Amino acid sequence: MEPVASRVAELSGREVTAEFPLGTSHAWELYRVEVEGGTSLFVKALARESAEFGSAGPFRAEALGLDWLGRSFGSPVPEVVGWDSHTLVTSWIEQTEPGPEAAEQLGHQLAAMHTAGADAFGASWNGYIGPLPLDNTQSASWPRFYAEQRLEPYLRRAADRGALTPADCRIVEKVMDAVEVLAGTPEPPARIHGDLWNGNVLWHEGGATIVDPAAHGGHREADLAMLSLFGLPHLDRVRDAYNHAAPLASGWRTRIALHQLHPLLVHVCLFGAAYRTTAMEAARTALHGPQ
Known part of the structure; x- marks a missing residue:
């Protein structure tokens, strides 16, 4: 499987300049990546090909769900930058304390x-x-x-x-x-x-x-x-x-x-x-x- 940076570049159309692992969740690895221009993106990536999920797996469902939720006015969801069967790229959220x-x-x-x-x-x-x-x-x-x-x-x-x-x-x-x-x-x-x-x-x-x-x-x-x-x-x-x-x-x-x-x-x-x-x-x- 291609490295994460290559997958993100292909899906976002922008060169990755830095990659920061954030740990794992379920069957996928999490990253913050920086692309040209200094923009940060959030990435979920399968570490290897998974016959369990296939082409209609969780990343497809999440991407379609985010797009659907986002069609309502002011819906508080991140932007989907790109996805395929083993990678999902969304906008990065810089977190603060809730008020x-x-x-x-x-x-x-x-x-x-x-x-x-x-x-x-x-x-x-x-x-x-x-x-x-x-x-x-x-x-x-x-x-x-x-x-x-x-x-x-x-x-x-x-x-x-x-x-x-x-x-x-x-x-x-x-x-x-x-x-x-x-x-x-x-x-x-x-x-x-x-x-x-x-x-x-x-x-x-x-x-x-x-x-x-x-x-x-x-x-x-x-x-x-x-x-x-x-x-x-x-x-x-x-x-x-x-x-x-x-x-x-x-x-x-x-x-x-x-x-x-x-x-x-x-x-x-x-x-x-x-x-x-x-x-x-x-x-x-x-x-x-x-x-």
């Missing part, structure tokens, strides 16, 4: 992005969440989409690797059976990030940028629920600003655990039984409310 005004701005931007809408629940491209495939087959029903394409695949994967017990699986299956009732008032498909945890929010002088999406038409409460899953600075400011711009449906707080169950099952699949307790607490809370 309350940036948090309010992010709330308004998320509301605008969500209300830009989607044709259906799902997407027209094959999805990924991290390195795991994400079934984006489009659907008109969010409850069935969520149960069959967001919960069941990761429940089965986690059970197959022994990270969840048969009793655990039965609890999640009860959530899947009851999701029509638990989902609340039906809403149209929203244009969501799909993996919006704290680490995917980069704060900078101009506000905030959201990165690494698993973008698709989904339920807008999902992004807000995930922001609270691992904590976000000034989260109340984000939610208050969002709620002012696009008021959430009654009972949204009672559905936070329901929306958190999908990413928690993904974490069980990726990291094992360390997330089992949190995932099962979310499943029980989704069914019965806080205990």
Whole structure:
């Protein structure tokens, strides 16, 4: 496989003058590179050819998702400079400490992005969440989409690797059976990030940028629920600003655990039984409310 600098030069059309490794994430290596003129870019690169991903892998899904999210007015996503099956190049975000005004701005931007809408629940491209495939087959029903394409695949994967017990699986299956009732008032498909945890929010002088999406038409409460899953600075400011711009449906707080169950099952699949307790607490809370 070509060196990273050669790949970036080909995709960006600019000569790379410096390369700075930033570590690894899942199956890819991360870099900041400088190109002619002094501009910095962010790079994800597979270290070697991967038959696991092929030409329709996670970089394609991320690039298409960023482009789609970016079509909504003021969407806080980075620019896609170029991509291929083993490299993704985006604009570089110089990070700063978060502040309350940036948090309010992010709330308004998320509301605008969500209300830009989607044709259906799902997407027209094959999805990924991290390195795991994400079934984006489009659907008109969010409850069935969520149960069959967001919960069941990761429940089965986690059970197959022994990270969840048969009793655990039965609890999640009860959530899947009851999701029509638990989902609340039906809403149209929203244009969501799909993996919006704290680490995917980069704060900078101009506000905030959201990165690494698993973008698709989904339920807008999902992004807000995930922001609270691992904590976000000034989260109340984000939610208050969002709620002012696009008021959430009654009972949204009672559905936070329901929306958190999908990413928690993904974490069980990726990291094992360390997330089992949190995932099962979310499943029980989704069914019965806080205990």
